[in-house]
Amino acid sequence: MKIAFAGLGVMGAPMARHLVAAGHDVAGFNRTIAKAEAWAAATGGEAAATIEEAAQGAELLLLCVGDDDDVRAVVTEALPHLAAGAVIVDHTTTSAKLAREMAELAKGRGRRFVDAPVSGGQAGAENGQLSVMAGGDADALARAEPALKAYSKAIKHMGPAGSGQLTKMVNQIAIAGVVQGLAEAVHFAQTAGLDTDAVYEAVSKGAAQSWQMDNRWKTAARGEFDFGFAVDWMRKDLGLVLDEGRSNGAKLALTALVDQFYAEVQAMGGGRWDTSSLAARLQRRD
Numbered sequence: 463m464k465i466a467f468a469g470l471g472v473m474g475a476p477m478a479r480h481l482v483a484a485g486h487d488v489a490g491f492n493r494t495i496a497k498a499e500a501w502a503a504a505t506g507g508e509a510a511a512t513i514e515e516a517a518q519g520a521e522l523l524l525l526c527v528g529d530d531d532d533v534r535a536v537v538t539e540a541l542p543h544l545a546a547g548a549v550i551v552d553h554t555t556t557s558a559k560l561a562r563e564m565a566e567l568a569k570g571r572g573r574r575f576v577d578a579p580v581s582g583g584q585a586g587a588e589n590g591q592l593s594v595m596a597g598g599d600a601d602a603l604a605r606a607e608p609a610l611k612a613y614s615k616a617i618k619h620m621g622p623a624g625s626g627q628l629t630k631m632v633n634q635i636a637i638a639g640v641v642q643g644l645a646e647a648v649h650f651a652q653t654a655g656l657d658t659d660a661v662y663e664a665v666s667k668g669a670a671q672s673w674q675m676d677n678r679w680k681t682a683a684r685g686e687f688d689f690g691f692a693v694d695w696m697r698k699d700l701g702l703v704l705d706e707g708r709s710n711g712a713k714l715a716l717t718a719l720v721d722q723f724y725a726e727v728q729a730m731g732g733g734r735w736d737t738s739s740l741a742a743r744l745q746r747r748d
């Protein structure tokens with residue numbers, strides 16, 4: 463399949479690499495052309511200098527960019543150059559409103575748009591083990607699915623346009639609460655003078671077990687946060703969640719509180735730290 467991939471960052475680059483390895487004809491575009499050239503040299507894909515060049519005749523356009531404005535710009539510029547009937551799959555975490563807008567825009571040009579944010583982080587992208595939650599036309603998703611399987615372990619159609627983004631919001635709400643609970647648990651164990659490694663062994667096999675506990679307990683206890691999904695990105699995602707909650711009436715008191723805790727981490731200089739750095743604000747010594 464002829465594929466254009468826009469956004470070759472820490473997520474997009476390995477996702478696009480998996481597509482090349484699966485035998486697809488992939489043209490990669492990044493606003494920083496050097497990144498596209500480096501990706502092409504490493505993978506055997508093609509580097510495009512512009513999104514128009516990447517999209518020329520493509521049957522599938524994949525995006526993994528920054529925010530609503532980035533998606534709007536890329537899709538608008540790419541649409542006239544895509545093959546007739548092409549499918550656009552956006553893996554960026556955006557507002558549901560933007561997803562609906564892009565679906566209408568693409569439909570008006572004879573193409574189809576699927577909002578398909580992912581969960582699994584950089585490690586999931588590198589290992590081809592992402593979970594994809596998709597909204598939009600089911601037939602369009604089915605056409606794209608063979609390609610998406612190159613970097614995904616699960617692909618679920620959630621409903622009409624915007625449903626993928628709404629599902630990603632559910633994902634981020636759940637993560638926010640779990641990570642704050644983990645931060646307080648580590649803090650309590652340390653304050654109580656317990657051996658945190660021993661505590662992990664005692665509590666991680668029962669009802670308290672979670673991915674966050676298994677993968678972030680020990681690093682949080684050591685105060686190590688210079689890796690993983692960045693606080694800046696999480697605050698962007700939680701901002702989308704809270705905006706949507708104000709629109710649909712959902713009560714998100716804990717999510718709003720955790721968002722403010724992340725603001726404190728940013729003020730500490732931790733904008734690029736992992737989301738588990740909520741523990742850092744409890745470990746400070748005045």
